Amino acid sequence: MEKNESQYSGGRRYKNKDITVYWKPSACIHASYCYRELLEVFDPSKRPWVDMEGSSTERIIEVVNLCPTEALAWKWIDETKNESVGSDQLNHIKFRRPELMNTEENDSNNEPVSVKIMPDGPIVLKGSFTISYNGNKKEVRDSMVSICRCGVSDHMPFCDGQHRKAGFIG
């Protein structure tokens, strides 16, 4: 996954150094303002379809504000600036998707990762974290990974269910 794209329960987020753009696919009515005005940023033929480095922050805000639905919304990364945003900024999340105003706190990146020690079973990690193993380094986002605790897995370091057969207690 591209580093400037992330998923949350209400859709996707794209960031540059100044702003976060929120994309809620289910709300899109394909009015097409975004890509007709700014294909350098909003290109439906690309994956991810939003490239936050494709234009200036000012221009991205301008075009997000053209979206007639709540499919596209934006906010400043600097939270103090969000408070003073005026109603001329039509698609600021304050007006379009107020439920997102305090979501940075609920951002999976800030939520503690859950580490569960399963009885006689593996370690189950859930959330967003970096994992390194066998010389690989991977970014896990909002997902689960199961690590072997019994020492007999054939897919180390991951659990393959063999702890049962092995009669692992612990």
Next chain:
Amino acid sequence: MEENNEKKSKVIVEVIEFGPLKITGNFLIKDLQRNKEESPGEVRLCRCGKSANKPYCDESCKK
């Protein structure tokens, strides 16, 4: 400053070769067997099955 905050909360999971699972950062560990819950900030969990102090590593893997 933003970068510092990110570093603080960022969770790093390191599978140490022939050793334990090292976890650092903002995580909550729940031991369902022993009914314990804590946020130690850093932990080393046994992966070999031989630790006498499960779920933690006691370096039995080195023996």
